[in-house]
Amino acid sequence: MESKYAIIGNSVAAVGAIEAIREIDKEGLITVVSDENVYNYSRPLISYYLGGKVEERNMYFRDKGFYERNNVKLILGKKAQRLDVNKHVVYLADETIIRFEKLLICTGGKPIVPNIEGLSEVREGVFSFTKFSDAKSMLSYIKLNGIKSAVVLGGGLIGLKAAEGLLARGLRVTIVELADRILPNTLDKEASEMLERALVGLGCSVLKGDTIIGVSTTDGVLKEVYLKSGRVIPSSLLVIAIGVRPNLDLIRGTSIGYDRGIIVDDQMQTNIAGIYAAGDVAQAKDFLTSMNSVLALWPVAFRQGKVAGFNMAGKETKYEGLFPMNSVEIAGIPTISFGLSNPQDGENYEVLVKKDGRVPLYRKIVLKDGRIVGGIFLGKIERTGIFVGLLKAGMDVSSFKEELLQDDFGFVVLPESYRKHMIVGEVIET
Amino acid sequence: MRRGSLVEGIKRVIVREEYCMGCRLCEIHCITQHSKSKNILKLFKGEEPKPLSGIYFEERGPTSFALQCRHCDDAPCLEACIGGAMYRDPITKRVLHNREKCVGCWMCIMVCPYGVIKADHSEKKVASKCDLCIEAGFPACVENCPNEAVILIDQYGRRVLKEG
Ligand SMILES: Cc1cc2nc3c(=O)[nH]c(=O)nc-3n(C[C@H](O)[C@H](O)[C@H](O)COP(=O)(O)OP(=O)(O)OC[C@H]3O[C@@H](n4cnc5c(N)ncnc54)[C@H](O)[C@@H]3O)c2cc1C
Numbered sequence: 001m002e003s004k005y006a007i008i009g010n011s012v013a014a015v016g017a018i019e020a021i022r023e024i025d026k027e028g029l030i031t032v033v034s035d036e037n038v039y040n041y042s043r044p045l046i047s048y049y050l051g052g053k054v055e056e057r058n059m060y061f062r063d064k065g066f067y068e069r070n071n072v073k074l075i076l077g078k079k080a081q082r083l084d085v086n087k088h089v090v091y092l093a094d095e096t097i098i099r100f101e102k103l104l105i106c107t108g109g110k111p112i113v114p115n116i117e118g119l120s121e122v123r124e125g126v127f128s129f130t131k132f133s134d135a136k137s138m139l140s141y142i143k144l145n146g147i148k149s150a151v152v153l154g155g156g157l158i159g160l161k162a163a164e165g166l167l168a169r170g171l172r173v174t175i176v177e178l179a180d181r182i183l184p185n186t187l188d189k190e191a192s193e194m195l196e197r198a199l200v201g202l203g204c205s206v207l208k209g210d211t212i213i214g215v216s217t218t219d220g221v222l223k224e225v226y227l228k229s230g231r232v233i234p235s236s237l238l239v240i241a242i243g244v245r246p247n248l249d250l251i252r253g254t255s256i257g258y259d260r261g262i263i264v265d266d267q268m269q270t271n272i273a274g275i276y277a278a279g280d281v282a283q284a285k286d287f288l289t290s291m292n293s294v295l296a297l298w299p300v301a302f303r304q305g306k307v308a309g310f311n312m313a314g315k316e317t318k319y320e321g322l323f324p325m326n327s328v329e330i331a332g333i334p335t336i337s338f339g340l341s342n343p344q345d346g347e348n349y350e351v352l353v354k355k356d357g358r359v360p361l362y363r364k365i366v367l368k369d370g371r372i373v374g375g376i377f378l379g380k381i382e383r384t385g386i387f388v389g390l391l392k393a394g395m396d397v398s399s400f401k402e403e404l405l406q407d408d409f410g411f412v413v414l415p416e417s418y419r420k421h422m423i424v425g426e427v428i429e430t
Numbered sequence: 431m432r433r434g435s436l437v438e439g440i441k442r443v444i445v446r447e448e449y450c451m452g453c454r455l456c457e458i459h460c461i462t463q464h465s466k467s468k469n470i471l472k473l474f475k476g477e478e479p480k481p482l483s484g485i486y487f488e489e490r491g492p493t494s495f496a497l498q499c500r501h502c503d504d505a506p507c508l509e510a511c512i513g514g515a516m517y518r519d520p521i522t523k524r525v526l527h528n529r530e531k532c533v534g535c536w537m538c539i540m541v542c543p544y545g546v547i548k549a550d551h552s553e554k555k556v557a558s559k560c561d562l563c564i565e566a567g568f569p570a571c572v573e574n575c576p577n578e579a580v581i582l583i584d585q586y587g588r589r590v591l592k593e594g
């Protein structure tokens with residue numbers, strides 16, 4: 001079949017692209033292919049589903065009419081198997097052929113599976129945690145077998161979210177993290193420790209500087225987990241959540257250029273004209289470093305998909321680059337981190353901190369040459385976006401930097417010209 | 431004199447800080463408009479729970495102003511929302527928020543450059559922000575500002591007045 005636009009993957013980058021294409025081109029057929037046999041659910045919500053906080057009907061981030069309204073042909077439950085970049089053809093697993101003018105690859109990430117002895121013998125009890133089906137099968141496994149405890153490998157974002165979901169279901173949870181603290185990539189030691197104390201307060205065990213080297217089974221069902229430290233944890237549920245890496249299956253063996261992810265220019269186009277990539281699979285401009293990096297984050301995937309969509313439909317649009325940013329709530333404590341929140345070469349940066357371990361509250365802003373390059377806000381997170389905005393604007397904040405961490409910080413503190421530009425804008429006639 | 435239309439296109443409430451006297455009536459009327467009874471006396475006698483106002487009121491020395499959602503053309507909160515709770519109304523182009531779908535993840539708070547989204551903990555945790563008084567049709571803060579410091583403008587920067 002022929003389709004002006006083909007999109008492989010049906011997640012947030014795809015939705016961003018569809019909306020952008022339809023702003024420009026109301027007619028050209030869009031075909032979306034996904035190997036997952038579900039409608040566009042929100043991946044970050046699977047931990048809320050696991051924890052019983054979101055019902056299935058609220059897992060979808062666009063309404064049921066979305067595809068029809070946007071004149072999209074949706075092919076679910078089929079994998080795009082092969083890509084011929086010269087002929088502009090995608091072959092699906094069932095040999096369906098899609099001829100396209102413009103292609104967007106947004107195949108996302110794949111869970112990383114570590115080398116663990118005995119893992120291949122496990123038939124039941126080990127899960128990764130990146131798909132809706134993972135959350136569903138984990139939940140039915142827990143209910144069916146009356147599981148009371150779990151081990152989570154990985155104290156990063158996905159591991160902690162899985163742990164949250166399991167804790168909400170009343171399980172005893174042990175988190176095993178190789179680094180010396182949880183969320184090592186996004187937080188600093190201080191913030192990590194505040195969250196860890198809160199998790200421990202909920203009855204969760206956090207084992208740091210350790211990892212899983214082996215597992216044992218009875219009749220194919222997980223029985224015990226062996227740690228590097230020599231510790232043995234009896235458990236019938238193990239969640240492997242040590243991260244994701246770009247899913248390059250479709251483009252390996254083609255002439256599309258990749259490094260960690262698919263390399264794209266600032267229009268989200270790959271080295272092959274007419275073929276674009278976006279989201280967790282793409283390696284695109286990083287706002288802070290101006291180098292290319294993979295940022296496996298929801299808002300990044302949306303923006304990249306949108307930019308790709310505009311360019312595919314002929315509206316030239318530039319991707320300005322984004323930076324790491326995340327908002328998580330662990331053990332009831334909201335935490336937002338963004339940018340360079342924990343620079344290693346400390347002497348080149350100025351760091352402003354305000355904290356109160358009892359509440360807990362932690363606010364940190366990292367400055368370089370008078371400009372905000374990162375921060376951590378834990379406990380109280382309202383208005384954090386102003387700082388993210390100042391980072392993006394590249395605003396020199398040195399003249400009012402002692403105000404930044406004050407409780408009443410706001411636009412009133414900012415220079416009048418910037419404030420008026422931001423909050424009033426252009427008014428022609430009043 | 432050409433005036434903006436109340437119906438079509440993006441509107442935003444802006445504040446002219448030189449006119450703001452710091453009376454904070456905008457907040458009171460916002461809270462009232464978003465309450466169940468819409469009755470200012472009942473509300474402030476504590477007869478029902480008060481909703482959050484959609485306004486951040488900022489004040490420092492002689493300068494004061496009310497700040498609320500700008501209903502941005504290119505709204506980052508729409509892109510960041512993992513719950514599909516933030517959406518653009520197809521007709522009025524307002525950026526609106528569906529409490530039922532909201533999971534209180536605060537991604538929107540992280541990306542809103544105006545810092546105008548509040549975290550509402552009254553029932554389940556949800557984001558809360560200005561909806562331009564979707565129910566009443568005209569923003570209560572604008573209608574009730576005694577000094578016309580808070581005004582409504584359309585996408586061309588033209589002032590929009592209440593009809594009738
Ligand atoms: C548990 C969890 C929690 C998260 N929480 C957050 C959070 O709080 N904040 C945040 O910013 N980010 C979070 N993320 C990350 C966020 O979900 C991703 O950044 C986002 O989903 C990336 O979207 P995407 O469109 O690039 O692709 P993905 O969401 O990865 O989807 C890619 C899709 O393509 C399909 N596919 C792959 N190959 C093929 C093929 N060959 N043929 C057909 N289909 C194919 C896949 O099956 C998948 O459905 C979380 C992720 C997980 C797993």
Ligand code: SF4
Nearest residue numbers: 499500501502507542
């Ligand atoms: S909440 Fe913030 S980002 Fe969203 S439309 Fe309003 S002002 Fe813009």
Ligand code: SF4
Nearest residue numbers: 511513532535536538
């Ligand atoms: S807090 Fe609610 S509205 Fe804000 S991003 Fe999360 S789900 Fe969306």
